[in-house]
Amino acid sequence: MLALGVGQKALAQAAATMTPHEKDLYEAARKEGGELTWYTAHSDDITAQALGRSFESMYPGLKVNVLRTTAQVAYQRVTQELRAHAVQCDVLSSTDIGHSVELKAKGAFEKYVPENASKVLDIYKGYDPDGYYFVTSAGMIGIGYNTGKVKEADVPKNWTDLLDPKWNNNIALGHPGFSGYVGTWALTLRNQYGWEFFEKLAKNNPRVGRSINDTVTMLNAGESAIAGSGPVGTLLESVQKGNPLAMVYPTDGTVLIIAPSSIMKGSKHLNAARLFMEFLMSERASQIWVDHFNETIRPEVSAPKGAKSAKDLKIIRPTVEQITKGVPEVIKQWRETFGV
Structure with a gap:
């Protein structure tokens, strides 16, 4: 049974499109407080906000706090939070895969392998076989x-x-x-x-x-x-x-550019973060990327009209x-x- 507090019609419509795994994460996410904070360098602010709002429409009652910044600023911010033992970021999306390698080595990430990780194009698979970071945009x-x-x-x-x-x-x-x-x-x-x-x-x-x-x-x-x-x-x-x-x-x-995302260890909204990782690797997210003239990571979504594909x-x-x-x-x- 999905958590209450959102209109039953909205819940029913959302539930109809979710996998059993997504339903479990959604229910747990709402119990955690129903929000997450996303630090992203993947795109401009317009595209980042479009992704955040799309996630919210798919999962009624959940909120994404989108902080769009440059990769180095996001990296500095999370390293400061880690040193202070006060992690505010739930999902980190950098455009420098070196950040992911470094932070993984420091034990800064939560291990999570999204179901959607197996459904992306082959070129975007396997960058971290241990399951701490995944390519979510290009x-x-x-x-x-x-x-x-x-x-x-x-x-x-x-x-x-x-x-x-x-x-x-x-x-x-x-x-x-x-x-x-x-x-x-x-x-x-x-x-x-x-x-x-x-x-x-x-x-x-x-x-x-x-x-x-x-x-x-x-x-x-x-x-x-x-x-x-x-x-x-x-x-x-x-x-x-x-x-x-x-x-x-x-x-x-x-x-x-191959750009990864990860869940921060110490995340206060772990299930919402897991659900967001599933979303970032979904067809819906790839369609938003394409609508904003970026590359798709899913084979079901074609390149943007008027643009050339990699x-x-x-x-x-x-x-x-x-x-x-x-x-x-x-x-x-x-x-x-x-x-x-």
């Missing part, structure tokens, strides 16, 4: 541009085109010290071209924000003509709203081991080279 990084400032014939076609002096003072970048997406992007291009690439890029005096999504904000504001680290999902969503932007998938490879592109990405070791190195090199 996105791509290419090159964006403001169509009012740059003609299509003149746009950079590959990453090394960003080094052309004609883009001096006109490139927007995120910061690897804040954004997990940018950290992986910078590491991928360091693997491909060496750090000399960034030393040359710095000579073009790019405008450096924090979040990778700041690059889209700068394009829309006309502050920059090119998004050198362009988040495909955020950029195409901005295009859909009528903004004069466009996307380039570089010929030398679009960067694919499976149809030349993709480049580092290994988990390279990310764990390399991103901290890249952050240090970045600060030395760009001075921020």
